[in-house]
Amino acid sequence: MRLTTVGIDADDTLWHNETIFRLTQARFAALLAPYAEPGDLAERLAATESRNLRLYGYGIKGFTLSMIETAMDFAGDAAGPVVREILAAGREMLTHPIEPLPGVEAALALLADRYRLVLITKGDLLDQERKLAASGLGELFAAVEIVSEKTAATYLTVFGRHGTGAASAAMIGNSLKSDVIPALEAGAFAAHIPYALTWAHEMADAPLGHPRFAELPSMAEVPGWLAGCLEG
Amino acid sequence: MRLTTVGIDADDTLWHNETIFRLTQARFAALLAPYAEPGDLAERLAATESRNLRLYGYGIKGFTLSMIETAMDFAGDAAGPVVREILAAGREMLTHPIEPLPGVEAALALLADRYRLVLITKGDLLDQERKLAASGLGELFAAVEIVSEKTAATYLTVFGRHGTGAASAAMIGNSLKSDVIPALEAGAFAAHIPYALTWAHEMADAPLGHPRFAELPSMAEVPGWLAGCLEG
Numbered sequence: 001m002r003l004t005t006v007g008i009d010a011d012d013t014l015w016h017n018e019t020i021f022r023l024t025q026a027r028f029a030a031l032l033a034p035y036a037e038p039g040d041l042a043e044r045l046a047a048t049e050s051r052n053l054r055l056y057g058y059g060i061k062g063f064t065l066s067m068i069e070t071a072m073d074f075a076g077d078a079a080g081p082v083v084r085e086i087l088a089a090g091r092e093m094l095t096h097p098i099e100p101l102p103g104v105e106a107a108l109a110l111l112a113d114r115y116r117l118v119l120i121t122k123g124d125l126l127d128q129e130r131k132l133a134a135s136g137l138g139e140l141f142a143a144v145e146i147v148s149e150k151t152a153a154t155y156l157t158v159f160g161r162h163g164t165g166a167a168s169a170a171m172i173g174n175s176l177k178s179d180v181i182p183a184l185e186a187g188a189f190a191a192h193i194p195y196a197l198t199w200a201h202e203m204a205d206a207p208l209g210h211p212r213f214a215e216l217p218s219m220a221e222v223p224g225w226l227a228g229c230l231e232g
Numbered sequence: 233m234r235l236t237t238v239g240i241d242a243d244d245t246l247w248h249n250e251t252i253f254r255l256t257q258a259r260f261a262a263l264l265a266p267y268a269e270p271g272d273l274a275e276r277l278a279a280t281e282s283r284n285l286r287l288y289g290y291g292i293k294g295f296t297l298s299m300i301e302t303a304m305d306f307a308g309d310a311a312g313p314v315v316r317e318i319l320a321a322g323r324e325m326l327t328h329p330i331e332p333l334p335g336v337e338a339a340l341a342l343l344a345d346r347y348r349l350v351l352i353t354k355g356d357l358l359d360q361e362r363k364l365a366a367s368g369l370g371e372l373f374a375a376v377e378i379v380s381e382k383t384a385a386t387y388l389t390v391f392g393r394h395g396t397g398a399a400s401a402a403m404i405g406n407s408l409k410s411d412v413i414p415a416l417e418a419g420a421f422a423a424h425i426p427y428a429l430t431w432a433h434e435m436a437d438a439p440l441g442h443p444r445f446a447e448l449p450s451m452a453e454v455p456g457w458l459a460g461c462l463e464g
Contacts, residue, residue: 055326057358061293068300069319077312084304087297094287125357126289126380148358 003230005163006111006222007155007183008141009173010121010128012195013219014108015098015135021063022197024089028067031082035074045070046200053201057148059124064090094127098134105137107219112140115226118162119144120154120171122178150178155186170229172222177204184210189229191216235462237395238343238454239387239415240373241405242353242360244427245451246340247330247367253295254429256321260299263314267306277302278432285433289380291356296322326359330366337369339451344372347458350394351376352386352403354410382410387418402461404454409436416442421461423448 011017025045029038036044049066056062067086071079111117119141121128128146132138143162147154159169170189173179181204183190189212207213214225243249257277261270268276281298288294299318303311343349351373353360360378364370375394379386391401402421405411413436415422421444439445446457 055323055358056293057356061288061297061356064297065293065319065322068315072312072316072319075312078309079315080304080307080309080311083300083311083315087301087304090297091287124289124293125378126287129380146357148361 001168001230003168003170003189003226004116005118005159005169006115006226007118007120007158007169007171007188008108009171009175009179010119010131011123012174012197013101013172013179013193014104014137015100015131018195018197018199020093020096021199024063024067024093027089028071028086031085032071032074035078041070041074044073048073050201057124058122060090060093060127061124064093094130098131100135100137101219103218103220107222108137108140110223111226114223116142116163118142118158120150120158121146122148122150150175150182152182152185155183155188159186159188168230170226172219174198175202175204176206177202180204180213181207184212188212189226190214191222191225193218193222233400233462235400235402235421235458236348237350237391237401238347238458239350239352239390239401239403239420240340241403241407241411242351242363243355244406244429245333245404245411245425246336246369247332247363250427250429250431252325252328253431256295256299256325259321260303260318263317264303264306267310273302273306276305280305282433289356290354292322292325292359293356296325326362330363332367332369333451335450335452339454340369340372342455343458346455348374348395350374350390352382352390353378354380354382382407382414384414384417387415387420391418391420400462402458404451406430407434407436408438409434412436412445413439416444420444421458422446423454423457425450425454 029041032041048070052066068083071082075082117140125146145158156166159166163169166186166188171179171183172191174193174195176192180190180192184207191214193216216225261273264273280302284298300315303314307314349372357378377390388398391398395401398418398420403411403415404423406425406427408424412422412424416439423446425448
């Protein structure tokens with residue numbers, strides 16, 4: 001058996017994302033400074049986001065709605081002007097320029113020569129398609145799967161549909177919770193490439209010692225690591 | 233060649249959708265009655281939605297954001313209490329009970345015995361998955377494709393991936409613009425089942441006289457029509 005298929009996460013693996021959320025949260029805190037302490041505000045926004053995830057799913061539109069809801073909680077009927085600013089901030093996030101992280105393009109070009117590459121990402125459908133198109137990386141992927149949740153069942157389905165099954169596939173991403181742990185559960189290889197910032201919702205412990213797991217400093221190390229998977 | 237694959241639209245084809253949008257719009261008009269004439273309000277909301285489609289795509293989250301933006305336009309800094317109500321209305325839309333339209337379940341069961349059924353729908357990823365699960369129809373579909381836009385290219389891709397190509401496929405839906413015209417362009421058969429209400433954005437002229445087109449009164453007529461496609 002040889003490795004045929006490589007799944008790759010998008011946000012914070014191919015391009016910056018959490019940084020943009022954090023910048024928007026800072027802008028949100030400044031807007032609500034007359035009504036709330038930054039710590040209380042951040043805590044309430046995180047709680048609102050977490051409660052709404054089940055309804056809104058992942059992505060900027062749901063985040064914008066959760067910011068508006070939190071602003072109403074703190075500023076009440078005086079929130080009008082803040083709401084206008086939040087709508088503008090959400091729209092700016094949706095048009096933010098996209099640039100691949102350093103080394104990503106060269107590494108993907110190498111990988112695309114050797115494996116079937118599948119982009120596997122959560123978030124808003126249209127926004128993820130826009131970012132992929134803007135990144136210039138679209139041509140390197142044989143398939144794109146935008147999913148509502150990343151579970152072991154997700155990886156079994158996706159690697160079944162676009163490859164030769166999870167056992168001969170690997171998943172690469174910045175989230176231990178979404179990219180690594182469920183992919184290992186599905187029987188695939190999985191590499192974690194940490195990003196400088198991690199959303200609280202995506203925190204998890206590394207599966208150290210798992211024979212199909214690796215922690216890698218950047219995408220540039222992925223081709224070398226994959227070359228050793230399923231060898232010997 | 234025989235017909236192998238049937239694509240089926242979801243909103244207003246399998247269950248009510250536009251009705252729920254219209255009810256929410258009526259609630260929105262009542263909320264903003266002190267600030268706007270219903271006609272002006274409806275016109276401005278439609279313009280805001282249309283302008284935002286490119287950024288937000290289809291679905292309830294984008295619609296909720298467009299309602300909030302429109303409320304700010306009319307009520308200005310006094311919009312606070314209205315915004316709270318709009319957020320609640322959006323959440324209610326996202327949890328609205330789903331029931332198949334009359335005759336849909338029986339017709340789909342017949343179709344599923346004879347063809348590979350593929351659900352092809354626009355909208356928010358998580359919301360469309362929730363509605364399919366709540367409808368109880370999920371088991372009848374061999375595949376589900378939630379797409380950001382329905383073009384001829386979309387149908388070529390989807391009928392290539394899940395079937396034997398567009399030439400041996402049919403598409404069934406309530407939108408001439410999204411379900412019928414691009415599917416015919418892709419070379420598939422297409423049947424239009426009108427719903428009582430049509431969103432302005434989905435209006436188009438019927439391709440009367442096209443040899444692969446039919447207008448049918450309900451899903452119950454679909455099995456009979458399909459049986460005659462690609463015969464003789």
